[in-house]
Amino acid sequence: xxxxxxxxxxxxxxxxxxxxxxxxxxxxxxxxxxxxxxxxxxxxxxxxxxxxxxxxxxxxxxxxxxxxxxxxxxxxxxxxxxxxxxxxxxxxxxxxxxxxxxxxxxxxxxx
Numbered sequence: 001x002x003x004x005x006x007x008x009x010x011x012x013x014x015x016x017x018x019x020x021x022x023x024x025x026x027x028x029x030x031x032x033x034x035x036x037x038x039x040x041x042x043x044x045x046x047x048x049x050x051x052x053x054x055x056x057x058x059x060x061x062x063x064x065x066x067x068x069x070x071x072x073x074x075x076x077x078x079x080x081x082x083x084x085x086x087x088x089x090x091x092x093x094x095x096x097x098x099x100x101x102x103x104x105x106x107x108x109x110x111x
Contacts, residue, residue: 038085042077045097053101069100 031039046067049055058066058073067074080092097104 034085038078038081041081041085041093045077045081045093045102048097048102048106049100052103052106055100074100 046055046057046065049067049069050057053069055074056068058068060066060073067077077096080096083089083092
């Protein structure tokens with residue numbers, strides 16, 4: 001019997017409790033403000049790279065979203081973004097943007 005969108009699933013060591021549809025894995029803990037900030041900065045940087053430096057968005061089946069510049073995957077964005085979000089240091093991100101060819105004088109489209 002269904003009850004509020006939940007279905008009974010066997011749970012090792014469980015007591016027959018109802019689990020949400022789709023697996024019953026525990027929910028992830030809420031993300032911190034810094035984690036959310038880093039994700040938003042990363043999104044804005046990727047949009048700027050696509051709009052002004054000819055980068056292309058991609059999707060890696062293991063790692064999720066990816067950014068390709070000149071046909072090569074750039075996996076070096078996290079460290080400069082974290083330096084800004086966690087330490088308030090913009091220089092590593094400025095250096096990364098310049099190396100990729102992102103033009104800070106161009107507006108970005110956040111669509």
